[in-house]
Amino acid sequence: MEKQVMTPTIKPEVVGKKKPFVPKKRREFLSRKASDKLWFWLFLMPVLIPFLLMVITPFITGIYYSFTNWTGGLAPTEWVGLDNYRGLTSDHRFIYSFYRTVIYAILNVLAINLVAFALALLVTRKLKLTNFYRAGFFLPNLIGGLVIGYLWSFIYRIVLGASGLGLFSSSPLVSRYAMFALVAVVTWQYAGYIMMIYIAALQNIPEDLIEASQIDGANALQRLRNITLPLVAQAFTVALFLTLVTAFKQFDTVFSLTRGGPDIDIPVWLQNALGMEFPRAVGSTRLVAFQIYNWGISRGNFAVAQAQAVVFFVLLSVISLGQVYFNKKREVEL
Amino acid sequence: MKKFLLLSVAVLFTFVLFACTTSDDNGDDTPGTTPLVIYQNKVEIDDVLSAYAEAWGLANDVEVQVRTCGGDACGYADQIIAEFNAANQPDIFVFEGLGQFLQYQNKIMPLDGEEWIDYTDVAFVYDGTVYGFPVNFEGWGMAYNADMLAAAGVDPASLVNRAAYATAFQAIADHFADDENFNAPVSMAAGPGLTWVTGLHNFNGYLSSGLDYDDRTVIDNLLNGVADNARLEALADWVELLFDYAALPYLTEGSYDDMINNFKLQRTAFVHQGNWIDPNLLQDGGIDFEVGYAPHASGLGDVDSIFVGAPSYYAVNPDGNNPELAKQFLNDMAMTEAGHQYMVVDAGYVPAFTNVELIPTGPLSAAVYEWSSEGNIYAWWQNDMPPGFGMDDLGPVYFQFAQGQIDKEQFIQRIRSEIMDLAD
Numbered sequence: 001m002e003k004q005v006m007t008p009t010i011k012p013e014v015v016g017k018k019k020p021f022v023p024k025k026r027r028e029f030l031s032r033k034a035s036d037k038l039w040f041w042l043f044l045m046p047v048l049i050p051f052l053l054m055v056i057t058p059f060i061t062g063i064y065y066s067f068t069n070w071t072g073g074l075a076p077t078e079w080v081g082l083d084n085y086r087g088l089t090s091d092h093r094f095i096y097s098f099y100r101t102v103i104y105a106i107l108n109v110l111a112i113n114l115v116a117f118a119l120a121l122l123v124t125r126k127l128k129l130t131n132f133y134r135a136g137f138f139l140p141n142l143i144g145g146l147v148i149g150y151l152w153s154f155i156y157r158i159v160l161g162a163s164g165l166g167l168f169s170s171s172p173l174v175s176r177y178a179m180f181a182l183v184a185v186v187t188w189q190y191a192g193y194i195m196m197i198y199i200a201a202l203q204n205i206p207e208d209l210i211e212a213s214q215i216d217g218a219n220a221l222q223r224l225r226n227i228t229l230p231l232v233a234q235a236f237t238v239a240l241f242l243t244l245v246t247a248f249k250q251f252d253t254v255f256s257l258t259r260g261g262p263d264i265d266i267p268v269w270l271q272n273a274l275g276m277e278f279p280r281a282v283g284s285t286r287l288v289a290f291q292i293y294n295w296g297i298s299r300g301n302f303a304v305a306q307a308q309a310v311v312f313f314v315l316l317s318v319i320s321l322g323q324v325y326f327n328k329k330r331e332v333e334l
Numbered sequence: 335m336k337k338f339l340l341l342s343v344a345v346l347f348t349f350v351l352f353a354c355t356t357s358d359d360n361g362d363d364t365p366g367t368t369p370l371v372i373y374q375n376k377v378e379i380d381d382v383l384s385a386y387a388e389a390w391g392l393a394n395d396v397e398v399q400v401r402t403c404g405g406d407a408c409g410y411a412d413q414i415i416a417e418f419n420a421a422n423q424p425d426i427f428v429f430e431g432l433g434q435f436l437q438y439q440n441k442i443m444p445l446d447g448e449e450w451i452d453y454t455d456v457a458f459v460y461d462g463t464v465y466g467f468p469v470n471f472e473g474w475g476m477a478y479n480a481d482m483l484a485a486a487g488v489d490p491a492s493l494v495n496r497a498a499y500a501t502a503f504q505a506i507a508d509h510f511a512d513d514e515n516f517n518a519p520v521s522m523a524a525g526p527g528l529t530w531v532t533g534l535h536n537f538n539g540y541l542s543s544g545l546d547y548d549d550r551t552v553i554d555n556l557l558n559g560v561a562d563n564a565r566l567e568a569l570a571d572w573v574e575l576l577f578d579y580a581a582l583p584y585l586t587e588g589s590y591d592d593m594i595n596n597f598k599l600q601r602t603a604f605v606h607q608g609n610w611i612d613p614n615l616l617q618d619g620g621i622d623f624e625v626g627y628a629p630h631a632s633g634l635g636d637v638d639s640i641f642v643g644a645p646s647y648y649a650v651n652p653d654g655n656n657p658e659l660a661k662q663f664l665n666d667m668a669m670t671e672a673g674h675q676y677m678v679v680d681a682g683y684v685p686a687f688t689n690v691e692l693i694p695t696g697p698l699s700a701a702v703y704e705w706s707s708e709g710n711i712y713a714w715w716q717n718d719m720p721p722g723f724g725m726d727d728l729g730p731v732y733f734q735f736a737q738g739q740i741d742k743e744q745f746i747q748r749i750r751s752e753i754m755d756l757a758d
Contacts (some may be wrong), residue, residue: 072415074440133392155588171587174525174737228337261526263730264739278747281730283526299722300437 066307071300084307092274094308095283096266097291099313100179104287105247107183112243113190120198134199137319138192145189148299149256152185174262178285186253190246194239201235202228230330232322237327244323251289260286288312368655369397373417373424375410375646378613382680385573386627386673390666413719414438418653425654428469430482430646431717435460442466443652448661448725450668453689455547456644466647467664470683473627473702473711474608475640476520480624482603485509493628494636496571506603513562518581521602523593523734525586529729531606532736534716537577537728538641539632540569541715549554553715559757561750564634572748576606577736586736601609604628612682612696625662627701629712642706643714644686720756728754 030038041048069079088094089199123133140148153173160167172181190272205228254260260283265271271279286294292312296305372387374380380402391398401424405411410428417424418441429438435458445464458466476493483490484511488502503519510516524532540562541553552562577585581602584592594614597605598621605611615621629637650660664700667673668687677683678692684699684706685692694703705711716724728749735745 071437073419074415074438157589161583170583174587259526261730261733262737263526263733265734278744278751280751281734281748283730293727294722297409298726299436299720300411321522 062306063310065303065309068303068308070303072302084304085311087304088307088311090274092133092266092270092276093282093286094288094291094295095274096270097288099270100284100286101248101250101288104179104183104250104285105244107179108247108250109187109240109243111183111187112191112194113239115187116194116239117198119191119195120202123195124199124202132196137195140189141193143189145252146256148185148189149253152181153257156181157275173258176262176264176284178258178262182254182257182285185257186247186250189253194243197231197235197239197242201232202220205231233327233331237324238333240327241320241324245316245320246320248302248312249289250287251293254285254290255289255293258285259283260290345387368422369399370426370656370659371422371424371654372398372400372426372663373414373428374400374426374648375403375404375428377405379451379681382676386667386676386680387535387663387722389662389672395535396656396661398663419653423554423651424655425651425656425660426648427651428646429458429466429649431458431714432460433717433719433721434458437721438649441651441653442616442649443657445650445661445664448665450665450687453668453687455688456686458644458647460517465642466649467668468644468686469646469648470677470681471642471686471702471706472610472684472756473640473705474606474607475629476706477597477605477607477611477701478626478628479597479600479603480502480626482506482510482600482623489625490628494631494638496568496575496631500575501548503575507579510603515599515601517584517596517601518710519579519603520581521593521596521605521607521667522576522580522585523588523590523606524729524732525588526733528590528593529725529732532573533724533727533729534642534719535608536573536606536630536632537569537713537715537724538714539572539630540565541711542641543630543637544633544635545567545712547711547713549713550715551722553718555670556719556753557756559754561753563746563750566635566746566749569632569749570742572630573732573735573745582737586733603662609696609698609702612698615697621697625701627698627705637712639710639712640702640705641714642702642711645714645717647748723752723756727755 051064065077067079067081067260069075069080070077119137123130123137127133143151155166156173157171158164161171168175172178209227209231210223213227216227262284263281265285266274266276266282268279288308289312292308294304295308366598370387370391372383374383380400384400387398387400402408402409411434414424414427417427418438420734423441427441429435429442435442435576442465445451445457445467448464451464454468456468456471457652458468464595472646476499478490480490483502483506486506488504488505492498493502506519513523522531541556542549543565545552552565555562581588581596588596592603592616595605596602596605598615600623615625627640629640631637650657650664654660667677667682669689674685674687674690674692677685678690678694682694682696682699684694684702694700731740731745731748731752734740741749
């Protein structure tokens with residue numbers, strides 16, 4: 001029974017030429033085009049409906065709330081126009097958190113991609129236990145960011161601190177190097193994932209190109225510069241985009257590792273720009289996502305937090321799309 | 335074939351949708367009744383409150399559900415908003431003072447006329463109307479290790495001003511100088527994540543030290559952006575003294591556990607914490623030294639009281655399914671022996687009601703009970719500050735001071751400017 005049904009689908013053209021489809025067509029419930037469309041939407045539904053409900057709807061209502069005094073549904077909502085946005089221009093904490101996030105993103109993107117690419121070069125060589133190394137480098141990525149933060153706050157304070165190996169006299173998490181401590185942890189977590197992208201790209205480089213260059217007498221460095229790098233440019237675009245966006249959205253590890261601290265004086269140039277009499281305390285690792293969370297949840301100021309989130313969205317979109325646009329230009333088609 | 339596939343996908347899809355919408359229907363609810371829902375924030379009493387609620391429910395023929403969201407894993411303040419927007423809103427929930435009261439105002443029902451109101455001084459009152467049932471009394475001062483103080487020749491009764499504290503701290507530091515276990519006189523924390531210790535608890539000294547229990551002058555001025563310079567200087571002197579004698583490196587980089595353990599393991603003679611650390615002190619073999627409370631010397635003159643208040647209140651939600659039952663539940667907790675048994679013995683609370691005869695057993699809770707039954711208490715106003723002000727605006731200034739980034743003058747100046755920012 002089944003075989004009879006299956007055979008015509010294997011070679012449809014041959015069968016189609018021999019037997020016209022007249023009787024079947026009569027039985028068609030819908031025209032071919034309409035039925036295709038129906039199928040298309042039917043298969044799309046299971047993702048489209050949640051996407052509309054969980055992403056698009058909150059996104060649009062969120063933009064609406066940023067123009068109101070919304071309190072999370074506890075009090076009547078009133079339209080306040082641009083008030084929430086106007087307040088942001090003099091909010092030293094928000095502006096500073098943006099400045100710190102940009103610094104963090106630059107450090108983080110550099111660190112992760114350098115480490116990931118180096119690891120990828122290493123594990124694509126003909127080593128013993130390559131797969132073991134790959135799995136090992138990838139493993140930290142399977143642990144949640146919150147857990148990693150708590151884990152490393154223990155490592156920094158106890159294991160590497162004065163009472164442990166004594167690498168640090170005081171915890172780096174409350175020193176001026178807290179940002180670097182954060183970057184190190186996130187790199188440890190995320191580099192393995194980005195490494196996988198680079199491995200895939202490196203393995204796609206045709207052997208013959210490499211062999212040809214070797215015959216022409218290119219050394220390892222020349223091969224890397226003139227063959228490997230241009231051919232993995234596509235992977236760079238993807239990896240840079242991913243690392244940039246996740247760096248800007250960094251929340252969980254900050255929350256559990258540094259809680260936005262340590263608090264330091266706002267830089268003099270920003271103090272002057274904002275017209276402050278004397279410096280005020282700001283959190284040196286309080287990145288934008290954490291700042292928004294804090295403003296909404298801890299202070300119950302949901303509408304202002306929402307306005308901050310909208311500004312954040314616009315700036316992040318511009319930065320990340322700009323990055324993709326410029327990187328695309330450097331890619332080489334084989 | 336195709337039609338069959340189409341049909342099965344459609345059936346599967348509707349089934350999934352259907353399953354999602356009906357998954358919370360257990361089918362074993364008694365028809366016509368909805369359970370009384372209590373949504374609370376203390377993980378440590380979840381078991382005993384559930385047991386008490388179940389017994390109360392059996393006696394009154396209602397189902398009572400206790401749901402808990404607290405600790406590190408669940409943020410009560412954000413989850414409660416979601417609960418309010420859900421179909422089955424909690425009947426009883428928790429709020430922590432004026433800041434949250436104003437935020438949740440539309441979800442809090444007046445409780446005037448309830449029997450328990452006559453038996454407490456700390457019901458939450460706003461504009462002359464009672465809105466909150468005090469969960470318990472909590473208190474903090476300088477919790478001390480009586481044995482260490484005695485060894486160093488310090489009389490805890492003498493600790494009534496900063497000069498006396500300075501002498502005592504120095505005496506303790508000198509006496510234990512050769513003891514390898516000893517770290518410093520005071521266990522204190524000012525790091526990120528512990529700003530509630532500084533920005534809320536320590537700063538409450540500025541708001542209430544030396545004042546009558548119902549004196550709102552300083553907090554009301556603060557809410558209008560007016561700072562009291564003399565009180566700020568007194569506070570700064572006190573903070574400087576505490577930081578000078580605090581255990582390092584825990585002051586800026588320690589955790590909550592470090593703070594308690596240093597006291598528990600007798601590395602410090604004082605801890606800047608409240609009676610809620612009793613469970614920590616009692617676990618793992620407990621402590622074999624006497625403890626007590628001495629007042630915070632953050633007032634202008636001598637101080638004679640510790641900070642005692644209701645940390646949180648139960649509120650009845652008018653949009654819940656059983657507001658009347660909820661009122662009865664709360665009333666029974668305060669007015670029946672079973673309720674007293676639950677509050678004092680099972681939950682280990684210091685009771686906020688005068689008709690309770692039982693005495694709490696936790697060492698620091700007993701000390702708080704002693705101070706409060708003698709009436710030597712200063713108020714808690716820290717929760718009347720706007721949400722986040724203490725922990726996110728004041729806490730960082732304390733941290734900078736603790737780390738030596740700023741001096742005392744700058745500390746005063748910055749706290750003052752944070753207060754001035756509260757003016758509209």
